[in-house]
Amino acid sequence: MNFELTEEQQFIQQTVRDFAQKEIAPRSAHIDATGEFPHAIFRHMAELGLLGLPFPEEYGGAEADALSVALATEEIARGDGSTALAYLAHIGLGSTPLHLFGTEEQKRRFLTPAAQGEYMAAFGLTEPQAGSDAGATRTTARLEGDEWVINGEKLWITNAPIAGHIIVAALTDKEQGRKGISMIIVPRGTPGLSFGKHEHKMGLRGSMSTAVFLNDVRVPKENLLGQRGRGYSHFLQVLDGGRITIGAMAIGLAQTAYETAVKYAQQRETFGKPIGAYQSVSNMIADMVVGLEAARLLVYKVAWLKDQGQPFSHAAAVAKLYATEASEKICRDAIQVLGGNGYSSEYPVERLYRDTRLLTIGEGTSEIQRMVIARHVLGSFAAQL
Amino acid sequence: MHAVVFIKQVPQQNSVKITPDKQIDASGIEPIISLFDEYALEEALLQVEKNGGQVTVVTIGGEEQIDALRKALAMGANQAILVNDPALATIGSLDAAKVGAAVVKKLGDFDAIFCGKQSTDDETAVFGPALARYLGLPVLSYVFKVHELDANARRVVVDRAMETTTETVEASLPAVLTTVKDLNQPRYPSLLKIKKAQKADIPRWTAADLGLNPTELAPKVTYLDRVPPPPRPKGSIIDGASAQEKARKLVDALVDTQVI
Ligand SMILES: Cc1cc2nc3c(=O)[nH]c(=O)nc-3n(C[C@H](O)[C@H](O)[C@H](O)COP(=O)(O)OP(=O)(O)OC[C@H]3O[C@@H](n4cnc5c(N)ncnc54)[C@H](O)[C@@H]3O)c2cc1C
Ligand SMILES: Cc1cc2nc3c(=O)[nH]c(=O)nc-3n(C[C@H](O)[C@H](O)[C@H](O)COP(=O)(O)OP(=O)(O)OC[C@H]3O[C@@H](n4cnc5c(N)ncnc54)[C@H](O)[C@@H]3O)c2cc1C
Numbered sequence: 001m002n003f004e005l006t007e008e009q010q011f012i013q014q015t016v017r018d019f020a021q022k023e024i025a026p027r028s029a030h031i032d033a034t035g036e037f038p039h040a041i042f043r044h045m046a047e048l049g050l051l052g053l054p055f056p057e058e059y060g061g062a063e064a065d066a067l068s069v070a071l072a073t074e075e076i077a078r079g080d081g082s083t084a085l086a087y088l089a090h091i092g093l094g095s096t097p098l099h100l101f102g103t104e105e106q107k108r109r110f111l112t113p114a115a116q117g118e119y120m121a122a123f124g125l126t127e128p129q130a131g132s133d134a135g136a137t138r139t140t141a142r143l144e145g146d147e148w149v150i151n152g153e154k155l156w157i158t159n160a161p162i163a164g165h166i167i168v169a170a171l172t173d174k175e176q177g178r179k180g181i182s183m184i185i186v187p188r189g190t191p192g193l194s195f196g197k198h199e200h201k202m203g204l205r206g207s208m209s210t211a212v213f214l215n216d217v218r219v220p221k222e223n224l225l226g227q228r229g230r231g232y233s234h235f236l237q238v239l240d241g242g243r244i245t246i247g248a249m250a251i252g253l254a255q256t257a258y259e260t261a262v263k264y265a266q267q268r269e270t271f272g273k274p275i276g277a278y279q280s281v282s283n284m285i286a287d288m289v290v291g292l293e294a295a296r297l298l299v300y301k302v303a304w305l306k307d308q309g310q311p312f313s314h315a316a317a318v319a320k321l322y323a324t325e326a327s328e329k330i331c332r333d334a335i336q337v338l339g340g341n342g343y344s345s346e347y348p349v350e351r352l353y354r355d356t357r358l359l360t361i362g363e364g365t366s367e368i369q370r371m372v373i374a375r376h377v378l379g380s381f382a383a384q385l
Numbered sequence: 386m387h388a389v390v391f392i393k394q395v396p397q398q399n400s401v402k403i404t405p406d407k408q409i410d411a412s413g414i415e416p417i418i419s420l421f422d423e424y425a426l427e428e429a430l431l432q433v434e435k436n437g438g439q440v441t442v443v444t445i446g447g448e449e450q451i452d453a454l455r456k457a458l459a460m461g462a463n464q465a466i467l468v469n470d471p472a473l474a475t476i477g478s479l480d481a482a483k484v485g486a487a488v489v490k491k492l493g494d495f496d497a498i499f500c501g502k503q504s505t506d507d508e509t510a511v512f513g514p515a516l517a518r519y520l521g522l523p524v525l526s527y528v529f530k531v532h533e534l535d536a537n538a539r540r541v542v543v544d545r546a547m548e549t550t551t552e553t554v555e556a557s558l559p560a561v562l563t564t565v566k567d568l569n570q571p572r573y574p575s576l577l578k579i580k581k582a583q584k585a586d587i588p589r590w591t592a593a594d595l596g597l598n599p600t601e602l603a604p605k606v607t608y609l610d611r612v613p614p615p616p617r618p619k620g621s622i623i624d625g626a627s628a629q630e631k632a633r634k635l636v637d638a639l640v641d642t643q644v645i
Contacts (some may be wrong), residue, residue, distance in 0.1 A: 007583060008579060008580065008583050011455065011456075011459070011574075011582075011583065012576060014540050014577060015459075015574050015576065015579070016576075017575060018573065019573050047572075047575075048573050048574075048576055049575050049576035049577035049578075050576055052577075053576060057577075057580075061576045061577075062579065063580060064576065064579075069389055075419070155561040312621075
């Protein structure tokens with residue numbers, strides 16, 4: 001077993017940490033208060049090469065491994081949650097499917113500008129009737145001549161209104177059910193494509209997740225991504241990778257909450273002593289340390305498995321579940337340690353709590369992760385049901 | 386044009402602790418590129434981007450300095466050289482300049498040399514001017530703006546930040562420029578260049594490679610004592626009924642403590 005990061009991983013971690021602490025963290029409160037998308041930060045991230053971090057150099061990427069991407073995401077989230085969500089949706093959801101399943105031409109046309117940060121990318125899976133049950137997709141795509149004609153509605157699509165392309169899941173072969181789902185690339189500005197309002201959310205207010213309406217949207221036949229009818233298994237594979245970065249984002253948010261709580265516990269005095277001297281406070285701090293450490297080990301390990309080319313789907317569910325729930329608890333406890341100040345937006349912890357709250361929901365709820373994990377152990381009981 | 390930049394890796398401020406027996410506690414030191422050197426490197430990169438050419442970064446020190454050189458490469462420098470010789474482990478600023486001059490001579494062709502006005506650890510501000518002296522070149526110290534750096538016309542025009550005034554000066558190239566803070570905004574290393582920077586072959590040069598005799602470079606200054614800075618006094622919160630009152634109290638306090 002080797003717990004050392006490589007020099008390259010340390011370099012990436014340090015570079016993104018410096019950048020996030022100087023350029024992102026100071027803007028986090030503003031982003032939350034206004035709900036403004038941090039365009040300037042993303043332009044700067046593009047210059048650094050962050051927006052194509054895992055992708056091959058020939059498509060404008062930095063060819064970093066999954067662990068480096070997790071470390072970078074963690075550092076970005078330490079700076080700001082909204083930025084982190086938009087970042088991981090861009091990398092993990094909007095761009096990765098092209099890397100995994102794209103043709104050479106698709107990679108040139110869509111992966112390259114995304115990796116170079118010319119535009120943001122998005123991935124549209126969720127629908128009003130298809131969230132956890134992603135196989136219940138109702139959006140349809142029918143082939144008319146050389147074009148797909150797409151109709152349907154998507155919900156909660158992160159980066160959608162600012163995306164250069166959206167990869168949508170649609171039924172190309174209705175009668176086949178799940179086996180009739182495919183992924184199709186929809187470039188921005190395609191007639192018939194429109195968006196709902198910037199949702200007013202509990203947290204992560206600077207990242208834009210909106211409804212997407214597809215009304216007789218026509219795209220060339222070549223925009224089919226991956227195999228026709230394999231969309232369901234394709235996006236499950238995409239989501240496995242996405243769970244690693246969601247776990248990393250949870251760690252980043254929790255790290256900032258933890259650091260804020262530690263500083264406060266050392267400085268704030270009640271009854272003549274720093275509150276850190278009281279066990280009920282110091283126990284919360286100790287539990288934060290354990291939660292962070294365990295979450296890191298799980299998330300880094302699954303990233304490592306992925307980098308080794310080993311199966312990581314089960315480990316991704318374990319890591320995502322644990323890291324996001326630990327983060328929620330850590331941010332909750334950080335508010336508690338700060339007392340009344342924890343409840344105020346003068347301090348970052350209430351924001352971190354609101355931000356991390358999404359992470360037990362997005363990219364597979366905690367309940368779905370438990371289902372995946374238990375099935376791996378117990379089997380599906382499909383025969384008995 | 387060929388710009389040579391001397392950089393030095395130093396401890397992050399506040400990360401240095403002094404042990405009870407007055408030695409430097411190496412654990413917990415966070416290494417960074419010395420503040421002013423980052424501005425020097427950025428300026429060299431900017432000038433080369435504008436005029437075309439190459440940037441060479443040079444460091445004198447142990448293997449741990451490699452990180453600073455790799456960072457410089459990921460920022461855009463074209464090549465890096467580490468002068469690493471145990472015999473040079475304890476040299477002072479003046480002798481470091483002598484080594485620097487030997488490096489520049491070995492490199493041969495160059496148009497401008499950039500370094501920070503001083504390092505943030507030793508703070509001697511000797512290196513740049515001494516380097517110029519050893520090379521017989523003009524020195525433009527405390528540069529805070531480069532108006533023109535033209536390798537073909539062999540001309541450089543800069544603003545120098547003096548205590549209360551600024552000077553605009555012109556010199557012929559090659560010349561040594563030492564930089565102050567804020568003359569530009571140092572870039573972050575590019576993640577796209579990290580792989581290349583990690584793989585880059587960084588030559589190690591020794592005193593012998595430079596034709597130097599280490600015995601002539603023995604330290605000329607001996608440290609007799611080290612006193613850690615006094616701990617920072619506790620802060621206090623200024624209370625008042627209104628913003629005006631708080632501001633007035635704050636100003637009074639600053640005047641009392643002779644901050645303003
Ligand atoms: C801020 C934000 C950003 C998002 N970004 C994107 C995006 O970019 N792209 C995208 O496609 N989607 C995105 N989503 C959607 C997200 O993935 C879904 O919200 C999530 O998958 C849950 O689906 P749902 O909201 O329909 O909830 P439901 O599936 O309706 O679940 C409701 C509750 O029922 C539980 N439940 C459902 N089925 C089961 C079961 N079989 N067993 C046990 N419990 C069950 C769930 O765990 C949950 O507690 C985003 C959502 C948000 C809030
Ligand atoms: C929205 C809001 C409305 C409010 N309204 C009112 C109001 O109308 N009137 C009013 O008077 N006040 C009000 N308060 C103040 C509130 O009662 C205090 O915030 C609360 O008593 C906690 O005090 P504190 O914030 O100073 O936290 P602290 O006392 O500093 O506590 C910080 C942390 O240390 C822990 N701690 C402190 N001492 C010990 C100890 N000895 N042993 C173990 N743990 C300890 C606490 O449990 C907490 O986790 C309000 C606060 C809020 C946020």
